[in-house]
Amino acid sequence: MSARVTLAVAGRVLTQVRRDHRTLAMLLLLPCLLMTLLWWMFLDLPGDVFDGIGPGLLAIFPFTVMFLVTSVTTLRERGSGTLERLLSMPMGKLDFLLGYALAFGLLAAVQSALAVGVSVGLLGLEVNGPVWLLGVVAVVDAVLGTALGLLVSAFADTEFQAVQFMPAFVIPQLLLCGLFVAREFLPPVLQAISDVLPLSYAVDAMQELVGAADQASVWADVAVVLGFALAGLALGAATLRRRTA
């Protein structure tokens, strides 16, 4: 492992994103716009539904977006021959993966800062815990999305397939994470499944911050999500083969 190579990969990924203005704009603005849409939907309803759902969505955006972006870009690296060239150079597999995780983690930090800023500052989302901790959860979520995106890209031969991994890997987590039905009210089997899905812990962390704001419980959830992310990166490293057929 080498910090020089990791930083080189991260710097290169950020330069690529910076050059692609439309992607950059969408990465940064879409979560804000969608949070606003959500707030608007519940505007005329009694109660504070926005406060109940908003935090979960703040957890889902970075995860989903980074999952998609990473799986497609990694697939492109595999297809264009740049990955083969890099793997024939003195580059550790983890350098490559951590470089991606670092770049998308940074983007997620900016993305979340904007989304949290809009939600708390303009839309009146009530947060009882420290607001910066929302950002930490979002960044860890993004790293999780990056890790899983890298992992699944190994199993996709085309960009069509890579995009289909989104309904396969992301939507079930979205359905079972507690956003639609609180996790304790799910049928026991689904509750058990929900307990082993990383997004559940990410959403738990966000909801805890907005609700009881027990920081120890938030950090425990963050640790679980981070554990999943690291396991994803390790498995992803195993799918990067220097020698291919």
Place this chain on the structure above:
Amino acid sequence: MAGSTIQRMMNNVIDIRELVVVRGGHEVLPGISLAVAAGVTGLLGPSGCGKSTLLRAVVGVQRVRSGGVEVLGLPAGDRRLRDRVGYVTQAASVYDDLTVAENLHFFARVLGVDRAEVDEAIAAVDLADRRDHVVGNLSGGQRSRASLAVALLGDPDVLVLDEPTVGLDPVLRRDLWRLFHRLADSGKAVLVSSHVMDEADRCDRLLLMREGRIIADGTPAEIRGGAPDIEAAFLQIVEGAA
């Protein structure tokens, strides 16, 4: 005789023994043996004959069924070879959304190579005037030259180039072959593949390849023999064997 064989073995930069590669149930390389010394060696053959697979095996990115490939006395793909072998894949393996200079700077950082080398490599492939252009907007030939520039970084001892001159303007092609010879003159081994037979005369040594086998190995003059050109020699060898 034995002495000269040993002498030849000592000077070999690339040594391939009984290499078998199977892809998709098909024996792409059914047991190939050859040696490559310093100088410019051309690997010529029609597309689909296994040139790229052979080059990938030399770089150590090809999964092989059996046999051995040694480069500079080390097994191909060995960690210690990773900054001594420069490799250009058939597709230009550079990032389309970065400029030429950004691509070179990135790979230079991965290799741990001084930034000054970036400008040398760009100049060597004659892209100085396109330095700050995004690679995706360049022509195919310019993109493959950007890819070639990356392979020059770090002054590798061995250059493995998969069809680096395809589709280039004749002047540029000549300049690139001159570059290959300059590199070879400084003691490097340059292994260049091509499916264009008229590039044969630009090589110090030729390997003609067909259907996964080396059908001729020698200097261009030796292989040509009495035939008017390499293409004719190729036909004579193939039809003579049939």
